[in-house]
Amino acid sequence: MRWTAILWLCLALPWPGIPAAAAEGLTPRVRALHVRAGPGTEHPVVDLAVRGDRLDPRERRDGWLLVRNARTRRIGWVRARYLRPLPPPSPPRQSPSTAQSGSQPTGTGRKGTRKAPGLPPRAASRALRPAPAVPESRPHGPPGSFIPLLTLRLHMEPLDAAVLMRKEADDTSTFPARVRLEDGTTARARIAVLGSSSRHVRKRSLLLYLEPGHRWHGQRRIALDGLGTDPSLVREWLAWHLFAALGVPGPRVHYVRLFINGRYQGLYLFTEWVDAELLARRGLASGGRLYQPRDATYCGDLRPPFDARRLQHCWHLPDGKAAREALARLGRSLAAARVETFDAFLATHFHPETVLDWLAVNVLLDDGDTYNKNYFLYREPAGRWAVIPWDYDLSFGRNWDPYLPYPRNLFNDRFQYYYPPESGAANPLKEKTLRNPRLRDWIFRRLRHLLGLHREPGAPAYGWFTPAAMQRRLDRLEHTLRRAALADPRLGLTAARWHEALEAIADFTARRRAYLREILDGATPWDPDRATWDPAQAPPPPPLPHHLHRKGRAGPGEEETLLTAPGWGLVVAGLALTEGEAPAPVSAELDAGPPAAVPPGQDPEACIRRTWFVTATAPRRTVRARLSFEYLEENAHRHEKGSRVKEPGLRLWAFDGVRWQPMPTRVNTLSNVLRTLGPVRLAPQHMLRFVACSGKTP
Structure with a gap:
């Protein structure tokens, strides 16, 4: 009995490092606080304390408090710095009707509905809130648009x-x-x-x-x-x-x-979960072993050394010493294989089509977030290997920014379409495949096939990556997912923002196709023997050119003509002639750097650091065309935005040699593309200068 009294006396006294008011109870400083089974984040969550809960302290250890939640009656550990003394209760306020009829019974609300005592109203209703109206998955939109x-x-x-x-x-x-x-x-x-x-x-x-x-x-x-x-x-x-x-x-x-x-x-x-059972259903031999690079270590790149410690550090390995030794033998064989005979090596040790299609799609979608992670290796019982792709959220123009802290370096609005085929982490399987002339030729034929440039007899998915095919696919997805996506309570999407993100996919498709076509046609040189360039690593790549120029023929219709600069593959300008006009020769140029002149009243630091020039080169023929221009925002150190640019407010201005004229403009802040909302008149042999600024129009 005496020891029980001493224990209660100790619990009643203020704890060292805890405010004296803690004797009356503590409460979270934040809206919600995890309560864990032990004093550390490695312990599982056992309860959730919300602001207003009374937490009675029991023990302190290394910045953590053992507390009892009076509402849930659960005991666990919380970080002490997220607690404050529980304020004294406010005296009840009675309305006239309450004073006459008495207070409502505890635990019931209007019409007797349940309430969670001690919770703020928003948190109290969260677990009991009825589901929002979400459409059933019925077909809607144009024929063929339904995706289950x-x-x-x-x-x-x-x-x-x-x-x-x-x-x-x-x-x-x-x-x-x-x-x-x-x-x-x-x-x-x-x-x-x-x-x-x-x-x-x-x-x-x-x-x-x-x-x-x-x-x-x-x-x-x-x-x-x-x-x-x-x-x-x-x-x-x-x-x-x-x-x-x-x-x-x-x-x-x-x-x-x-x-x-x-x-x-x-x-x-x-x-679908990737395992040996799934891969057997997809045509590989059953009973094989699956290997996956560890996502957090960035070293599953098949490069030496191949000792047991490094393999365990870099890979999720199947059980058993034999499985580890099989991966080590593969790595040593890759290191010893010669580029000149690598096609024979691939045919002997791999299902070669799994490697070649993996590389072709990575080049097509500009996915460099792989080669040291984000893929699987599957080894069949007979010893042949297959590559299984994985994780493509950093594709279609989304870009890692090495100059931002984690996780903003991954989750940002950076965009590019012009990384070369070898970009990404170093990996001998990628490098020797691209350097072998026969394997590289196979990948390039596959790319021409997917880009709709040249059909491979018997190959599937011809023209899969054309702007028209991609737009139809995006329309189907938007019609099917629209209502469910916009009702998502955690994404917070608006219709305009989601449409902008889908349009950025279409912009990437058109520009990546134009860039790769320049490489495949030989107009833009590409050296497969140069060192692998990993865009995730600093320092930045060499600077882009200060001046680009391209002549071409613009055509009518919805699909615009992209004028790409020879030797670089970068888009100088896009033009789409108005309906009924015959194809017309045009010339486009761009100068990188702060504009030499800006419209009156515009702040140069609120302008894009590019100037565009467009000319209709046919004599005695006026051309009317919708125009598009792009600007660079690759990463925090490599962009063309002035220090006071506000992207949603960007507007194109045209200078005809006499005066500046503001142009109705639509800007995609994700793909960094500016479009005129209506056609622009291009007089014969008369150059128009364009800049983009976000200042107010006088």
Whole structure:
């Protein structure tokens, strides 16, 4: 009895380092605070404390407090710096009607609905809020536009569901859930946050493990990409459908609307789990072993050394010493293989089409976020290897910025289309394939086929990467996903912003196609023997030219003619003649650097550091055309924006030699493309000068 009294006396005294008011209880300084099983972020989350909860301290250790949450009655550890003394309760305010009839019973609200005591109104209703209206997946839009949407319904404890979407990036804990299967029955599952860098965005990717004996759409492991790193929501879908069209072994993907406890959680991309069973269904020999580079170490590049310690550090390896030694033998064989005979090496050790199509698609989509991670190797029992692609959110122009801190270096609005075919991390499999003349010729034939430049007999997906085909694909996706995407509670998309992101995909397609065509035709030199250039590493590549010039013929119609500079492959200007006009010769130039002259009243620092010049070169013929120009924003050190540029307010100005004229302009701030809203009159042999500024029009 005496020891019990001493214990209660100790708990009642103020704790060292804790405000004296803590004897009356503490509460989070922030809206919500994780409560963990131990004093450290490596321990799983066991509770969620919200602002206003009373937390009674029990113990202090290394900046953490053991507390008891009076609302949930759970005990766990929280960071002490996120706590403050609980303010004294305010005296109740009674309305006249309350004073006459008495207060409402505790725990009920209007019409007797349940309330969570101690929670702020917004947090209290979050777990009990009804689901927003989300459309069923019915066909709508033009014929052929429908892409099926799956629906996945889960049931979880409300607190677990709230914690799941707020877990810290390094939290690997799981929660129980029940999954509704296709036949209407339910199965038990565990759910966790999936991914590496994507854990830092507001909308997390998720992974469900169904109990043995149950599957959802053929899968026991359900991987749901939250699409929180891609404002267009379509990059991964497009990449996987291209691989499927080429017959490359790999996962199939489907869009999914996720509901937890009846509440709509948003649009996800369901990606089949990559394992030996899946790859056997895709035509590879069953019973093989799967190897995956570790995403966080950036060293799964098949380069030496191949000792056990480095292999364990760089790869997720199958169990057993023999599996590790097989990868080491492959690495040593790659290092010893000669470029001149690498086509024979590839045919002996690999399924060569898996390597060649992987490289061709990476070149096409400008995906350099691989070669040291973001792919799998599959070894069949007979010893042949296959490459399995993975992770294409940093493609279609999205760019890593090495000058920004993590994770902003990944999640930004940087854009480019002009990285050469060898860009990306060093990897002997990539480098020796591109340097071997026969293998390089195969990849270039495949690229011409996909770009719609020359058909390969018997090859699939001809013209897959043309602007017209891509636009039709984007229209289908926009019609199908629009309502579910805009209702997503965590993405916060607006219709205008999403349309801009989809248009950036189309802009990339047209410009990447023009750039690669210059390389394939030999107009822009490319040396496969030069050292691999990794755009993720500083210092920056050599500077771009200060002056570019291109003559060409502009044609009518919706698809604009892009004038690319010989030797560089960069777009100088885009023109689309008005309907009914015959093709016309034109000339376009650009000067990089601060404009030599700007319109009256415009701040030079609010202007793009480029000047464009366009001329109709046919004598005695006036041309009317819609124009487009682009500016550079590759990374924080390599861009052409003045220090006071406000991108949404950019407007083109035209100077005819006498006066400046503002042009109605539409700007895509993701692809950095400026477009005139109407046709511009180009007089014969008369040059127009253009600049872009974001100052107010006088």
